Amino acid sequence: MRGKARRGLDYTPLFRFLLSRAGATWDSVYSEAIGRLDRPDPIFWLVARHESERRDMVRVGESTWFSGLFVDEDGILRLVNPGLRAEDLMPDCSCCTHTLNGVRFGTKT
Ligand SMILES: [Zn+2]
16 A cells, blocks of 8 residues: 555546446456556456456445446456446435446436
8 A cells, every 4th residue: 555545536547448348358458457557456346356246336436436347257348237327326415426437417407
């Protein structure tokens, strides 16, 4: 551990990268992702290593969510719930800006 807490926003580019590679070979995604990081941990905040860890969505900040990912038996990176959409979600409070994969939800325009 060094410096201050770096969770959350700093890893948004990583999470967007991982999500954009759903459907690709995990080995290639992992080696590209790890090349940008000083440690592998943040990759596995989104990518479940065990079936019991799979989540439709993963909270990475107070009101920031990303879709959960896993690696299937053929070694392909997959979304846990490909049908998950920001517009179907309800926030648990009205005072924050809630986002799923960078898309705001819970606001009516
Ligand atoms: Zn709030």
